[in-house]
Amino acid sequence: MSTNPIGIFDSGIGGTSIFKEIYALMPHENIIYLADSANAPYGNKSRERIQELSIKNTELLISKGCKIIVVACNTATTNAIDYLRNTYSIPFIGIEPAIKPASLNTKTKSIGILATKGTLSSTLFHKTTDLYANGVTIIEKEGEGIVTLIEEGKLYSNEMQVLLDKYTKPMLDANIDYLVLGCTHYPYLTPILSKILPKHIKIIDSGFAVAQQTKSVLEQNSILNTSIIKPLIEFYTNTNTTILNEILERKFNVEYLDF
Numbered sequence: 001m002s003t004n005p006i007g008i009f010d011s012g013i014g015g016t017s018i019f020k021e022i023y024a025l026m027p028h029e030n031i032i033y034l035a036d037s038a039n040a041p042y043g044n045k046s047r048e049r050i051q052e053l054s055i056k057n058t059e060l061l062i063s064k065g066c067k068i069i070v071v072a073c074n075t076a077t078t079n080a081i082d083y084l085r086n087t088y089s090i091p092f093i094g095i096e097p098a099i100k101p102a103s104l105n106t107k108t109k110s111i112g113i114l115a116t117k118g119t120l121s122s123t124l125f126h127k128t129t130d131l132y133a134n135g136v137t138i139i140e141k142e143g144e145g146i147v148t149l150i151e152e153g154k155l156y157s158n159e160m161q162v163l164l165d166k167y168t169k170p171m172l173d174a175n176i177d178y179l180v181l182g183c184t185h186y187p188y189l190t191p192i193l194s195k196i197l198p199k200h201i202k203i204i205d206s207g208f209a210v211a212q213q214t215k216s217v218l219e220q221n222s223i224l225n226t227s228i229i230k231p232l233i234e235f236y237t238n239t240n241t242t243i244l245n246e247i248l249e250r251k252f253n254v255e256y257l258d259f
Contacts, residue, residue: 001223005030005232006214007066009057012040012151013237013247014185015072018095021211022070023233026218029225032064034259035237035244041147042075043116043183050118054080058088060259067223070214071095074115074183078122091221093214096124097182098206100132105202106178110137112171115182117142125182139174141167147185153243155188164189168196181205188247 006026008019012035019033034057042050054076061069070093071077071084077094084092097119102111111133119125120140129138149160171179179201181187187205194203218224225231236257237244245254 001067002225003030003227004065004067004223005032005234006218007032007034007058007061007064007069008072009034009036009054009061009069009076010072010184011042011053011075012037012147012185013244014147014150014183014188015070016244016247017184017187017205017207018070018072018210021207022214025208025211026215026225028227028229028231030232031234032061032066033233033235034060034257035235035239036259037151037237037239037244039238040151041116042073043118043142043147044144045075045118047079050076050079051083054084055087056259058084062088062090066090068093068214068218068221070210072184072210075118075122078119078124091217093210093217095184095206095210096128097180098204098209099128099138099180102178102180102202102204103133103136106136106176108175108177109135110139110174110176111178111180112139112141112168112174112176113180113182114141114143114146114167114186115180116147117144119182137174139171139176141170143167143183143186146189147183150185150188151239151243153246156192160189160192164192164196168193172197177201179203 235254
């Protein structure tokens with residue numbers, strides 16, 4: 001089992017931000033990544049539809065021999081991971097917005113969270129904020145339109161700039177000192193946000209923590225790959241491969257797969 005691949009799926013290319021952290025931490029692991037871009041974004045879909053898509057992705061990764069699955073999508077985690085864990089025997093790693101570190105470290109007692117509708121309206125999100133954000137003002141903004149622009153290759157477009165100015169203004173008005181990125185697509189916004197926001201505002205996501213948790217679970221289950229053979233890294237997308245290739249800087253093989 002140790003040489004079997006890590007499976008990663010997302011509603012599109014955003015989960016590559018998680019892939020990069022996992023690959024950097026565990027460079028010998030074989031990895032299979034599914035970009036379900038044909039169904040992006042997940043954030044505006046019903047809980048039932050998100051579960052259906054998560055099951056489809058999971059069963060494809062299991063059919064390819066994956067030993068663990070990283071649900072590299074905040075919306076799929078909050079709406080489907082409990083079902084996945086109760087249904088399949090392999091371990092699952094989920095993604096949660098980094099509310100805990102932001103709430104514990106804020107000096108102004110005001111933090112911003114940029115996430116999808118599916119994440120912000122989920123039970124898990126509200127449980128996390130209730131648990132860690134007591135006494136902290138949280139400015140939630142649904143990042144409507146952001147995922148679609150990233151999937152279309154319009155990361156540095158005027159449309160994106162307009163959206164980010166709009167979404168961050170109420171956060172700035174509320175004197176936030178942390179901005180939590182609650183979608184795996186959103187770390188790709190960091191260079192743009194760093195120019196919009198004052199220097200004292202820290203932008204955080206959960207990518208490195210997810211990679212650490214993945215490694216820890218592999219170790220606990222004695223399935224960490226100790227081989228030093230060059231790993232097999234496979235990317236599959238059910239739309240045009242161009243955008244995924246570009247976000248990966250053409251360093252990995254990307255194939256079209258109808259799933």
